[in-house]
Amino acid sequence: MTALPSAAEVRQAIQGCLLSALPRPETASRPELAQFARMLRDYPERGGKMLRGALLVYTGLAYGAALEQLLPVAAALELFQNWALIHDDIEDGSDERRGKPALHRIYGVPLALNAGDALHALQWGLLVQAGVPQGVLLEFVRLVERTAQGQHLEIAWMEGQRLDLTEADYLEMVGLKAAYYTAVAPLRLGVLVAGGEPPQAFEEAGMKLGTGFQIVDDVLNLKGDPAKYGKEIGGDLWEGKRTLVLLHFLRNAGPEERQRAERLLCLPRPQKPAAEVAWLHHRLISSGALAYAERVAEGFLEEGLGRLRPLLQEAPRRAFGARVVELLEGLVRREA
Amino acid sequence: MTALPSAAEVRQAIQGCLLSALPRPETASRPELAQFARMLRDYPERGGKMLRGALLVYTGLAYGAALEQLLPVAAALELFQNWALIHDDIEDGSDERRGKPALHRIYGVPLALNAGDALHALQWGLLVQAGVPQGVLLEFVRLVERTAQGQHLEIAWMEGQRLDLTEADYLEMVGLKAAYYTAVAPLRLGVLVAGGEPPQAFEEAGMKLGTGFQIVDDVLNLKGDPAKYGKEIGGDLWEGKRTLVLLHFLRNAGPEERQRAERLLCLPRPQKPAAEVAWLHHRLISSGALAYAERVAEGFLEEGLGRLRPLLQEAPRRAFGARVVELLEGLVRREA
Numbered sequence: 212m213t214a215l216p217s218a219a220e221v222r223q224a225i226q227g228c229l230l231s232a233l234p235r236p237e238t239a240s241r242p243e244l245a246q247f248a249r250m251l252r253d254y255p256e257r258g259g260k261m262l263r264g265a266l267l268v269y270t271g272l273a274y275g276a277a278l279e280q281l282l283p284v285a286a287a288l289e290l291f292q293n294w295a296l297i298h299d300d301i302e303d304g305s306d307e308r309r310g311k312p313a314l315h316r317i318y319g320v321p322l323a324l325n326a327g328d329a330l331h332a333l334q335w336g337l338l339v340q341a342g343v344p345q346g347v348l349l350e351f352v353r354l355v356e357r358t359a360q361g362q363h364l365e366i367a368w369m370e371g372q373r374l375d376l377t378e379a380d381y382l383e384m385v386g387l388k389a390a391y392y393t394a395v396a397p398l399r400l401g402v403l404v405a406g407g408e409p410p411q412a413f414e415e416a417g418m419k420l421g422t423g424f425q426i427v428d429d430v431l432n433l434k435g436d437p438a439k440y441g442k443e444i445g446g447d448l449w450e451g452k453r454t455l456v457l458l459h460f461l462r463n464a465g466p467e468e469r470q471r472a473e474r475l476l477c478l479p480r481p482q483k484p485a486a487e488v489a490w491l492h493h494r495l496i497s498s499g500a501l502a503y504a505e506r507v508a509e510g511f512l513e514e515g516l517g518r519l520r521p522l523l524q525e526a527p528r529r530a531f532g533a534r535v536v537e538l539l540e541g542l543v544r545r546e547a
Numbered sequence: 548m549t550a551l552p553s554a555a556e557v558r559q560a561i562q563g564c565l566l567s568a569l570p571r572p573e574t575a576s577r578p579e580l581a582q583f584a585r586m587l588r589d590y591p592e593r594g595g596k597m598l599r600g601a602l603l604v605y606t607g608l609a610y611g612a613a614l615e616q617l618l619p620v621a622a623a624l625e626l627f628q629n630w631a632l633i634h635d636d637i638e639d640g641s642d643e644r645r646g647k648p649a650l651h652r653i654y655g656v657p658l659a660l661n662a663g664d665a666l667h668a669l670q671w672g673l674l675v676q677a678g679v680p681q682g683v684l685l686e687f688v689r690l691v692e693r694t695a696q697g698q699h700l701e702i703a704w705m706e707g708q709r710l711d712l713t714e715a716d717y718l719e720m721v722g723l724k725a726a727y728y729t730a731v732a733p734l735r736l737g738v739l740v741a742g743g744e745p746p747q748a749f750e751e752a753g754m755k756l757g758t759g760f761q762i763v764d765d766v767l768n769l770k771g772d773p774a775k776y777g778k779e780i781g782g783d784l785w786e787g788k789r790t791l792v793l794l795h796f797l798r799n800a801g802p803e804e805r806q807r808a809e810r811l812l813c814l815p816r817p818q819k820p821a822a823e824v825a826w827l828h829h830r831l832i833s834s835g836a837l838a839y840a841e842r843v844a845e846g847f848l849e850e851g852l853g854r855l856r857p858l859l860q861e862a863p864r865r866a867f868g869a870r871v872v873e874l875l876e877g878l879v880r881r882e883a
Contacts, residue, residue: 243703246699301657325634328634328695331664336685336692340685355667363662
């Protein structure tokens, strides 16, 4: 039986596998293509938590897969995350990523968009080279498609200046945009690599966990430690993101505050007065909307874990299942 | 033996397979996702020549594959073309595609970029669902990666205001950006679907043919019939594309004309005076640069065909091989 690798060992092994699938600037045939290689390696080399990859690896180990089978799939999932972030940062007009300027702020939109497409292809290359089963490939098709659907909802709402959204709308969007690829897909992929059929309950548990994770992200965007969070604090307000915190505030604000907030949210980023953004930021916290979202997130994480724990205790290799639970428990207390 | 389907029948069958792989607005769960589905179907429903798909199908038939095996791979290649065009149009700031506004001109950059990503995933979905051999998937990884490298070269040259480029630079860029996926990949994929090993000479012949095809495209951009060409005539000049026509003109112009052209090419699109663009457009034709490029293109197409003809005459099903040659001969005389 495979020894129990530590989270740091798993992260490092995934990172090694990921980087080995990317072109190297040293071997490029001309300076422009060396730049191309540097662009592809930029976000991956910035690190990142590799939470999704680690979740996949431990789940797969729990269900009997070998580490060597799991690493390329985990690395491909992290590659997905990297190209999706490059494109998201363009779509959202974000300035920062993992504590540095977003890729399109360094190289411009056209080259960054193109680098994201190349990484997308290399994600598939990693999977195909590893000879993964068809079910793994189909799971990747599904996760990319769902994420794009969720991304479409979020952008369409921002561009359509939609503020008449319910909590159910938000949860549907976040389920597609984040929860599926963050938690459902890693759990399912782990079992698929092991040659098993993912339990039906993985989907429901993963949706809860992934949604809780995203709400924590929304909360950290408002009150995180900038050094740890790696993105602009309050960036969601500047970008006009429809978060659970914001929707709860709007629903419970008096007509005057609600109008003031809506006026601000409908302005394009460069026209938003900093003082108004600071006012809304302050009110989201002082009104209790942020604390409400924290409670909702904790509830989702608890529910998801409650459903997952018994399943993982029945997994063929229980020690690894316990590691999955540990990893997921960390989601509530995370600072980045 | 499969009957000899006409080019129109093949095109229609590829189109049918392609569209059946895309989501339908009628079955979307909410209006925003119906819009998402409409966006994915937009470029594919505009039609297009399906030249690459047809080339793949006839090559595969010549080497013994069945039409049903070839259609999903041809449809995936056309899907590649569609998402790549959506992203290219954003990268180049293009206004039109297939006679209509570019997708990002209708829906904005964020939603169009995201729709391209979803189509990219569905391209892989089509291939995986069809259960194609690993070699076919690896060929797709290669063609996307090469195209992205070529795209990087072209954009880096435009953004870096590079005008000190040789004909060899241009040919390397076009080989990566266009020739590989336009001709090499369809030829190779046809044989790979048939379970064979593509002849080494396919790569060399395909590079010649694909390069000739792209030069004809550059020429049509300057003197095509707008109704047939489907893109803005002279658009390459507004976008500052480094074409063979342009490089030949610059190399042979007197110092005054060269300076005047370079000044124009270094201006961003909105600052380019229309009269200066019209002057350069006129001079590219009257100086003989356009005729030069036409001769180069014909030479490439002839050489490529010369190398390909004997190979296809040895193919297991020669009648289909003749159809491949016919299709490729049409490339020289095409108007769109």
